[in-house]
Amino acid sequence: MAKQLDYKTIREIFTRFQAASAEPKGELDHVNAYTLLVAVALSAQATDAGVNRATRELFKIADTPEKMLELGEEELIEHIKTIGLYRNKAKNVMKLSRILIDRFDGQVPNSRAALQSLPGVGRKTANVVLNMWWSYPAQAVDTHIFRVGNRTGIAPGKDVDAVERAIEDNVPVDFQQHAHHWLILHGRYHCKARAPMCQTCIIRDLCQFEEKRL
Structure with missing residues (x-):
């Protein structure tokens, strides 16, 4: 488990996520x-x-x-x-x-x-x-968010409840609404479980993951 990142670093991480995808969306199809x-x-x-x-x-x-x-x-x-x-x-x-x-x-x-x-x-x-x-800033922690939160230091925690609280406590309020989607999409497509794509990661220099892939 990585050490908890400071406020300034977390703000920079989510600033980069926002610049890459201003309005991230969930990928489950629905009509209502x-x-x-x-x-x-x-x-x-x-x-x-x-x-x-x-x-x-x-x-x-x-x-x-x-x-x-x-x-x-x-x-x-x-x-x-x-x-x-x-x-x-x-x-x-x-x-x-x-x-x-x-x-x-x-x-x-x-x-x-x-x-x-x-x-x-x-x-x-x-x-x-x-x-x-x-549009309530609720943080649904799945396996992707649990992994990213712990690897990066954005929201370390021993279980999903601890990671959820860490996101709520440490992610700046102006990023809370989309934090869940930024984290899940980052985990799904970049910070993968077995083969994280560290070489092209937009937060590589800020991440606490000790086993970064070159």
Whole structure:
């Protein structure tokens, strides 16, 4: 685990991220808050690209909780069976769709506690929805962000909760809204787990990673 970077260095890192991509976007396809919630729930232990392939036709016919219940669990499975843990995920999607109708008038709630009360929705999923749909500066820490936070010194922590707190505490407020996407995209395409692309990294001179590749 790298040592926590100072405020000035972190500000410079995010200034560079912003210069490279001013408005970073999540890569899960969706058309409304409900389809975003479903897509994020399906993405656990799966790639965004794989989820997008599975939901491309699904969201054309089931983009609301009502339509999803009408579609039915077995038909849902036919659409998402290429995704890992698809049977359990299908059950959760049907359950959360019913709860959205019964408790939330068919609308996706915009509080973390309410989102986490839904089947298959943990803190990370809730934070993604809050960030991407309601522009709340929530930090959803996945494996990419955990790796980048610890390697670079931007947000070191022993677990995802510690990394989330470190981002909230140490990233300047004007970068908080997009911090999650800058970090996840950097981890996905540059600071990779097995073969980090240090030689072309825009923050190489600021990063604390001791095993930088030449």
